[in-house]
C-alpha cells in the first residue's frame with residue numbers, strides 16, 4: 001500500500017501544536033524527531049544503530065512526519081494542515097520556516113527502511129557479521145556469520161555484542177561446550193559454533209528472539225550444533241560448560257554471578273557484557289564474592305565487558 005509522508009520542520013516551541021495539526025488533518029501516525037530524541041535512542045541498549053548524520057541535527061529544531069494513507073484525500077488534508085500551521089503565530093507560537101517535504105512511500109519500505117544502515121561488521125581478528133541481504137566476499141581466514149535480526153537484539157554492531165565476540169574468539173577452544181545466556185538473534189552462539197565449539201546452548205526469555213535465533217542457526221548451517229531454549233537465565237540448563245557468555249544488563253549479570261558456578265567447569269570462563277560503566281563495580285564485587293578471578297575488563301563507549309574465571 002502507498003503512503004504519503006508529509007514532513008514539516010518546525011521549532012521546539014511549536015512542536016506540540018504542529019503534531020495536533022497533523023492529527024486534526026487526518027494523519028494516521030505522527031513521528032517526532034529532535035536531536036534530544038536521537039541522543040536518547042543512541043543510549044538505548046536495544047537499539048543497535050543510529051544514522052550518524054542524525055547527530056548533526058539542529059538542537060532547536062523538531063522534524064514532524066505525518067503519515068497519510070492513499071485512501072485519504074491528501075490534498076485536502078494538506079490544505080487543512082498548512083492553514084492550521086499558519087495560525088500559530090497568532091497564538092504566540094513561532095513555527096519557524098516550516099519547510100515542507102512530501103514523499104510517497106511503500107508500506108514495506110517504511111517497515112524496512114532501517115535495513116540500509118546495517119552493513120557487514122568486522123569484529124575481532126576474523127569474525128564478520130553480515131546481514132543476509134548484503135553481499136560479502138570473505139577474506140582468507142575470515143569467519144562469516146549471516147544474521148537476519150528481525151525484531152531481536154544482536155546485529156553485531158553494538159559495543160556489548162562486540163566486547164563478547166572478541167573474547168569468544170580469544171577463549172573458545174575447538175570442542176568446548178558453550179552457553180549463551182540472553183542470546184537475542186543468536187549471534188554469539190553462531191560465532192561460538194563457527195569457532196568450532198562442540199555444542200552451544202543458547203537461552204532467551206523472549207519467544208520472538210528464540211524463533212529468530214533458531215532461524216539464524218539454520219541459516220548458518222548450525223541448526224544441529226546450536227540449540228536454542230526459551231527460559232530465564234539458567235533455569236533451562238543442566239550440565240557444565242567450558243565457556244558461558246552473557247550479554248544482558250548489569251542486574252542480570254550480578255544475578256547470574258551468584259548462580260553460575262555449578263554450570264561452569266573448573267577454570268571455566270564467564271564472559272559478560274551489557275554492563276553500563278556505572279554498574280561495573282557491582283558486577284566485579286558479585287564475581288569476587290563467588291570466588292571468580294577477574295581476567296580482563298574492557299570498556300567501549302559507556303559499556304564494559306568482563307572476563308572472569310572460576311576458581312576453586
Ligand SMILES: C[S@@+](CC[C@H](N)C(=O)[O-])C[C@H]1O[C@@H](n2cnc3c(N)ncnc32)[C@H](O)[C@@H]1O
Nearest residue numbers: 153154161182183184204205206209232233247
Ligand atoms: C543485549 S541483548 C544480547 C543479544 C545477543 N546475545 C548479543 O550479544 O547481541 C540481551 C538479550 O537477553 C535477553 N534477556 C534479558 N534478560 C533475560 C533473562 N533473564 N533470561 C533470558 N534472557 C534474557 C533479552 O531478551 C535479549 O534478547
